[in-house]
Amino acid sequence: MTIDYKEIFSQNNVGKVLYNEPMANHTTFKIGGPCDVMILPKEENEIINALNIIKKNNLEYMIIGNGSNLLVRDKGIRKVIIKLNDNYSNIEIKDNYVIAQAGALLSKTAKTAMKEDLTGMEFASGIPGGIGGAITMNAGAYGGEMKDILYKVKALNRDLEIVEYNLDEMNMRYRNSRVQDEGLIVLEATFKLKKGNPEEIKALYDDLTFKRTSKQPLEYASAGSTFKRPEGHFAGKLIDDCGLRGYRYKDAQVSEKHCGFVINRGNADFEQVYHVISHVQEVVKEKFGVNLEPEIRIIGEE
Template sequence: MLDIKHVTELIAKVVGEENVKNFEPMSKHTSFKIGGPADIIVSPVTTQQIQRIIGISKSEKIPIFIMGNGSNLIVREKGIRGITVKLFDNFGGCDIEGCTLRAQAGILLSRLSQIALQNGLTGLEFASGIPGTLGGAIAMNAGAYGGEMKDVVIKTEYIDKNGDIKSLEGDMHCFGYRTSFIQKEEGIVLSSELKLRAGDKNEIKALMDDLCKRRNDKQPLKMPSAGSVFKRPEGYFAGKLIEDCGLRGYSIGGAEVSNMHCGFIVNKGNASAGDVIELIEFIKNTVKEKFGVDLQTEVKIIGEE
């Protein structure tokens, strides 16, 4: 049985009372704007604090979940048990040496892309509109418009399952389509080095502006969602399969297949996690029945049912 008060006091001694909360609605921490309460949510600011929190989870024998800014997350209505560690602005430092960016896991890709632009560095334009953090992007090898994190990441420092700090270089990342060594081994990204190239600021900005316009024209960015719900099936496009099933605008409760892009599910304002999950399963079953294709989710679903 989790003694929330006791564990919260232990964590507060590590990070300060202002950086830990109890029974926090996860709807405040996900781009979908849905999700039940987290027993304990904590925002550490140093690597040492993260290690000590992991130590507390082990000694108290309670689960721990690491998240970024919640842009790829669906949290069920009963919320998250144990400790939720949020690595976001609190853990988002960055510095530059030549054409190399060194950044902590919590920095947003959009912010990192702007830093690259300001310093005349090209190679990260593809990530300028991806809503997630660097840590999450590395774990899933995030990509868009022909670019992926594998194209720029050269070194990553992470914490393994035992709480030890380790590093990966080059091919050790084992990047694949929406996967990596980090994801497979359930590592926690601390920081990463990205190798870019010197470029022309005007050309970099023009490309970022073009990609931004393309996103705004084709994606429902003004409605709560978790981005593209499904991975791209080999030989197909998930959005096209869903559209060809006649599911554009199809809804269950407050969850709806976007009218702008069928690969997105949006929250019309009153969706529950149950609505979204039910709609995901309906889409998967319909596509399987009509086309024989098994859709795999790109979003992460967690929490108690």
């Protein structure tokens, strides 16, 4: 049965609506076929309105942010995509607290904190993606994690009720949280930081930025670290020790700069990237007996 999305979403206060929109335009991998509908709300009530319409019409949907951890199949997605990115990205400072909407980029939020002489969020300055995704998966880098600075989260539950949870209630753990456990939708996060020395904060910020730019293949499209860290190992080292540094299939490649990244050299499609990921998993399993689990989410119509 064909769904008339234009009829369903016309004349409704949900924000901007795009139809048959290529997901390649909305992921940092620059890969992915079209989604049926993409909604870009700017207000909290628009998010709730969109979800109510989705629920009323029994439509499948998905929330995305910056698309920095997504690998979308070439056939695209047969769902309604609600994108919370620069359309929903306000950042506010109140004393030592940073309040950021779900679509705000982590890098911009960390930079805003730095400008206010607030310390504690420097580790997040180089993490790709937005606040919503970072809370969902307890993102971390350089010895820090979201749970180290999180104060509270404002979210929607499955009944579309606005709920608030403090850090202790969020069950934050390695690349997971209450958000995933209960299917919550993050609207806003509040972080508790400390006043610091401006020169020391900037020095740490600059140092971590240099480490990231010098060690990560930022000149290519990717979804950041492709694999989760296996217990007792480092994914990048395992891949390197298997002789897979620079392993390439057409336009998809294991980065020569950082073996933990699979990159799009320009025109890679889903199948090419998936081939590289699968080959890496197979070789690492065969040589070391370690199962590499993707940190990226693989989605879309098969």
